[in-house]
Amino acid sequence: MSSAKQTQNDLIDIARRHFAERGYQGTSLAQVSVELGVTKQALLHHFKSKDLLYRAVLDQLTQELVQLLFAAMEEAEEAERQLERFFVALSAHFQAHRSAPALLIGVLIDAPGQAAVGGTDRPPLQDFLEPLVALFQATARWQGAGFSAALTAAIEVLGATCLLPAARGNLTHRFGCEPVEQAERVALAQASDLVRAVVHAQGLGGAGQGNL
Amino acid sequence: MSSAKQTQNDLIDIARRHFAERGYQGTSLAQVSVELGVTKQALLHHFKSKDLLYRAVLDQLTQELVQLLFAAMEEAEEAERQLERFFVALSAHFQAHRSAPALLIGVLIDAPGQAAVGGTDRPPLQDFLEPLVALFQATARWQGAGFSAALTAAIEVLGATCLLPAARGNLTHRFGCEPVEQAERVALAQASDLVRAVVHAQGLGGAGQGNL
DNA sequence: AAGGTTGCTTACCATATGGTAAGTTTTGCG
DNA sequence: CGCAAAACTTACCATATGGTAAGCAACCTT
Numbered sequence: 001m002s003s004a005k006q007t008q009n010d011l012i013d014i015a016r017r018h019f020a021e022r023g024y025q026g027t028s029l030a031q032v033s034v035e036l037g038v039t040k041q042a043l044l045h046h047f048k049s050k051d052l053l054y055r056a057v058l059d060q061l062t063q064e065l066v067q068l069l070f071a072a073m074e075e076a077e078e079a080e081r082q083l084e085r086f087f088v089a090l091s092a093h094f095q096a097h098r099s100a101p102a103l104l105i106g107v108l109i110d111a112p113g114q115a116a117v118g119g120t121d122r123p124p125l126q127d128f129l130e131p132l133v134a135l136f137q138a139t140a141r142w143q144g145a146g147f148s149a150a151l152t153a154a155i156e157v158l159g160a161t162c163l164l165p166a167a168r169g170n171l172t173h174r175f176g177c178e179p180v181e182q183a184e185r186v187a188l189a190q191a192s193d194l195v196r197a198v199v200h201a202q203g204l205g206g207a208g209q210g211n212l
Numbered sequence: 213m214s215s216a217k218q219t220q221n222d223l224i225d226i227a228r229r230h231f232a233e234r235g236y237q238g239t240s241l242a243q244v245s246v247e248l249g250v251t252k253q254a255l256l257h258h259f260k261s262k263d264l265l266y267r268a269v270l271d272q273l274t275q276e277l278v279q280l281l282f283a284a285m286e287e288a289e290e291a292e293r294q295l296e297r298f299f300v301a302l303s304a305h306f307q308a309h310r311s312a313p314a315l316l317i318g319v320l321i322d323a324p325g326q327a328a329v330g331g332t333d334r335p336p337l338q339d340f341l342e343p344l345v346a347l348f349q350a351t352a353r354w355q356g357a358g359f360s361a362a363l364t365a366a367i368e369v370l371g372a373t374c375l376l377p378a379a380r381g382n383l384t385h386r387f388g389c390e391p392v393e394q395a396e397r398v399a400l401a402q403a404s405d406l407v408r409a410v411v412h413a414q415g416l417g418g419a420g421q422g423n424l
Numbered sequence: 425a426a427g428g429t430t431g432c433t434t435a436c437c438a439t440a441t442g443g444t445a446a447g448t449t450t451t452g453c454g
Numbered sequence: 455c456g457c458a459a460a461a462c463t464t465a466c467c468a469t470a471t472g473g474t475a476a477g478c479a480a481c482c483t484t
Contacts, residue, residue: 004431021323026237029472040472042432050472102321109314109378111233112385123386148394151387152376156399156406159375160368166321167367173324174335175363182360187368194368197413201405215451216461241442252442254462262442 008046008056010036016057020099021169023106024054024115054115058124061103065128068093069135079138084195086135087161091191094165095184101166104158129154139199157198161191220258220268222248228269232311233381235318236266236327266327270336273315277340280305281347291350296407298347299373303403306377307396313378316370341366351411369410373403 014035018027029050033043047053072086094101107125136142136150164171164187172180226247230239241262245255259265284298306313319337348354348362376383376399384392 007431022326023235023237025235026326028470030470038431039433041434041474044473045430045432048473105317105321105375108375108382109317111381114234114238123382126386129386146394147387148391149398151383151391152395152398152402155376155379155383155395156372159371159373161371163317163320163371163375164364164367169323170320170335171363171367174338174341175359179360179363182358183364183367186361186364190364193413194410197409198406201409219461240440242440250461251463253444253464256443257460257462260443 004046007036007038007042011043011046011053012056012060015053016060016099016103019054019057019106020102024050024110029053051115055124057103058107061100062125062128064093064097064100065090065104065125066131069128069131073135078140079135080140080196080199083135083139083157083199084192086132087157087195088188088191090161091165091188094162095188098165098168101162105162105166108155108158132158141199141201153198157195160194161187216258219248219250219254223255223258223265224268224272227265228272228311228315231266231269231318232314236262236322241265263327267336269315270319273312274337274340276305276309276312277302277316277337278343281340281343285347290352291347292352292408292411295347295351295369295411296404298344299369299407300400300403302373303377303400306374307400310377310380313374317374317378320367320370344370353411353413365410369407372406372410373399 011032015027015032018032027050029043030040032053033040043053047056068089069086072089073082104125133147133150133154136154137145137147142150142153165184168180168184171183223244227239227244230244239262241255242252244265245252255265259268280301281298284301285294316337345359345362345366348366349357349359354362354365377396380392380396383395
């Protein structure tokens with residue numbers, strides 16, 4: 001019985017890498033299973049379809065992100081500090097789990113009917129996105145600014161945090177290994193600065209506050 | 213002779229939408245060509261392979277972005293203002309060309325050997341990325357901070373700017389139509405604020421300046 | 425030990441994909 | 455007109471994909 005769970009976890013790990021690196025469509029069940037040393041049908045025995053395998057991967061990811069978010073919110077502080085701590089933790093998480101940022105972006109970009117997103121059930125990552133947006137709404141800057149403004153900010157900071165680690169391989173190919181590794185270190189070190197800059201920005205000078 | 217160029221442009225437009233919405237692997241030559249009302253082989257007659265079609269799409273995108281960037285740099289100003297103007301123009305561009313942000317992110321996330329990226333020639337978007345990073349390096353904040361720090365900033369702001377419009381369809385499915393449309397308006401209105409916040413941030417309080 | 429459930433395999437299959445080869449219509453032009 | 459080049463089609467093809475069906479071996483339970 002333990003060997004089943006073990007196999008499933010192994011498959012999820014491998015599938016996760018594949019989904020992150022090649023996307024949903026680019027991932028082949030055969031390749032995933034052969035990497036573990038089993039047949040494709042062993043995979044289909046555990047996860048009844050490609051979609052369900054994808055969902056399993058995304059559920060794992062969602063759990064990690066939710067856990068990270070709630071951990072950052074545990075101590076009673078102002079929302080700004082909680083956001084700061086979360087995105088720092090997220091940046092660190094991305095360095096330990098290289099597949100996470102690409103998966104996250106992939107899910108957000110996928111068209112609704114494309115992959116696992118689209119059934120009657122809750123879309124993947126929703127359990128993470130909703131409290132994140134809520135946390136943005138709890139800050140002084142977005143309090144009373146409406147849901148859309150907080151959503152904008154959440155997605156923007158998420159994009160800023162995810163793209164660099166997600167593009168790691170590509171950028172390495174473009175600019176070489178050391179500059180990109182250095183860039184990742186810079187990003188990690190400046191993560192809290194980034195959040196502070198966005199959260200405390202008091203957009204007064206330019207195009208407006210966003211209250212359309 | 214003009215009908216050839218016409219067909220090619222039509223094919224590129226359709227292919228661009230498909231590549232943006234379903235990714236490289238998820239795009240089928242048959243679907244693209246049937247949408248124009250020709251056969252798959254007509255497509256392969258103009259673009260000798262899927263990779264070359266993808267390259268054509270990305271070349272078009274690169275041209276647009278380069279043009280936008282250089283237009284924002286035309287008037288002799290400080291680099292900060294140029295960046296601001298560029299990202300505002302980029303945000304506006306994304307609303308007129310919905311496929312652009314997803315394509316951009318897709319290219320950056322793709323593993324090197326995956327698609328058109330990987331030959332001996334210059335990777336797609338490189339003609340856009342390099343001057344953009346250079347422009348970041350020209351600002352007071354990143355002057356002398358090294359290439360990696362500017363690269364970090366460029367990718368981060370790019371991520372912040374692209375993710376929301378790229379995720380438009382998905383977010384609409386999650387949160388409804390109006391909030392997302394509103395969010396896009398907010399993002400457009402606050403684009404210059406975002407750039408200013410990042411460019412002028414003087415990360416003094418927290419984890420450091422990034423000089424590891 | 426009997427028997428069923430579980431983990432996995434071998435054997436298939438329908439379908440779709442990117443791509444080639446060769447033929448046919450259309451177009452431009454001297 | 456004549457004819458060649460270009461634009462496109464019909465006909466194929468090898469391959470890979472996700473998925474089904476059925477069988478086999480190990481293990482757990484009674």
